[in-house]
Amino acid sequence: MALKMACIQLDIAFGNPEENKKRVRSEIEKVMLQQPDIIVLPELWSTGYDLTRLDTIADEHGSDTKAFISELSRLYNVNIVAGSIAKKTDTGVTNTMYVMNRHGEIVLEYSKLHLFKLMNEHLYLQPGKTEGLFTLENTLCAGVICYDIRFPEWLRVHTTKGAEMIFVVAEWPLPRLNHWRVLLQARAIENQCYVIACNRAGRDPNNIFAGHSMIIDPWGEIISEADENPCSIVAKIDLDKVKQVRQQIPIFTDRRPDWYIN
Numbered sequence: 001m002a003l004k005m006a007c008i009q010l011d012i013a014f015g016n017p018e019e020n021k022k023r024v025r026s027e028i029e030k031v032m033l034q035q036p037d038i039i040v041l042p043e044l045w046s047t048g049y050d051l052t053r054l055d056t057i058a059d060e061h062g063s064d065t066k067a068f069i070s071e072l073s074r075l076y077n078v079n080i081v082a083g084s085i086a087k088k089t090d091t092g093v094t095n096t097m098y099v100m101n102r103h104g105e106i107v108l109e110y111s112k113l114h115l116f117k118l119m120n121e122h123l124y125l126q127p128g129k130t131e132g133l134f135t136l137e138n139t140l141c142a143g144v145i146c147y148d149i150r151f152p153e154w155l156r157v158h159t160t161k162g163a164e165m166i167f168v169v170a171e172w173p174l175p176r177l178n179h180w181r182v183l184l185q186a187r188a189i190e191n192q193c194y195v196i197a198c199n200r201a202g203r204d205p206n207n208i209f210a211g212h213s214m215i216i217d218p219w220g221e222i223i224s225e226a227d228e229n230p231c232s233i234v235a236k237i238d239l240d241k242v243k244q245v246r247q248q249i250p251i252f253t254d255r256r257p258d259w260y261i262n
C-alpha cells in the first residue's frame with residue numbers, strides 16, 4: 001500500500017498560539033495541493049518552548065487544539081499527526097501529541113515520556129503515562145516526541161507490537177543535528193520501519209533549531225530530507241517494503257529478549 005506523507009517544518013512564533021494556528025492553517029492549505037494522506041506537525045507547535053508562560057498559554061485539556069485539528073482534518077479529508085502541544089491538566093502541564101484521522105476523530109493522545117532536562121522540561125512539564133501506538137489507514141503506527149528517540153527500547157516497545165511507521169515530532173536544536181540524523185536512521189534500520197520525522201525551523205530566545213525533517217524507509221534510506229529553512233517535505237512511501245525488509249533479515253523472530261537486561 002502506498003501513502004503520501006507530508007512534514008510541515010514550521011517556524012514557530014514563540015509563545016503565540018493564535019499566530020501559530022494561522023501559520024498551521026495556511027501551511028496545511030498549501031501542502032494539500034500535493035494531496036498527502038498524512039500530514040505531520042512539529043513538537044510544541046502552538047507555544048514553542050515558552051515554558052515560563054505555560055500557565056497562561058498552555059491549552060486547557062487540549063480542547064482548543066483538538067477542535068482546531070479536527071476541523072482541518074475533516075475540511076481536507078486528511079490524517080493529521082498534530083505534533084504536540086502544551087496541555088494543561090488538573091495535575092500539571094504535559095507535552096502532548098494528538099493524532100486525528102480523516103474524520104476528525106482522535107486516534108492517539110500521547111504525552112512525552114522522557115523529559116529533556118537540557119531544555120528545562122522537567123521543571124515545567126509532567127511526563128506521560130501511556131504508550132504511543134495507534135492505527136491510521138489500517139496500519140499500526142507509533143508516535144514519539146523528540147528526546148524519546150534517544151531511547152531505542154521505547155520505540156522497540158511499539159515495533160514489537162507491530163508498528164510499521166514511527167512518527168517523530170521535534171524541536172531539535174542545530175548543534176545536535178548530527179545526532180538527529182544518525183538516531184533517526186538507526187531507529188528506522190533497527191526497527192525495519194518507516195520513520196517520518198518532523199522538526200521545527202527557526203529560532204527562539206534560547207536555541208536555533210535544526211530543521212532537517214526526514215522521511216526514512218525501513219532499509220534506512222532517506223527518501224526525503226529538508227534543509228534548515230521553514231518548508232514542507234512530501235514523499236510517497238510503500239508499506240510493502242516493511243514486510244520485504246522484515247522477511248529478508250528477520251530480526252523480530254531472531255531477537256533473544258530473554259537475554260536482554262531491562
Ligand SMILES: NC(=O)CCC(=O)C(=O)O
Nearest residue numbers: 116146147171172173176
Ligand atoms: N525537544 C527535545 O526533546 C530536544 C531533544 C534534544 O535536543 C536531544 O538532543 O535529545
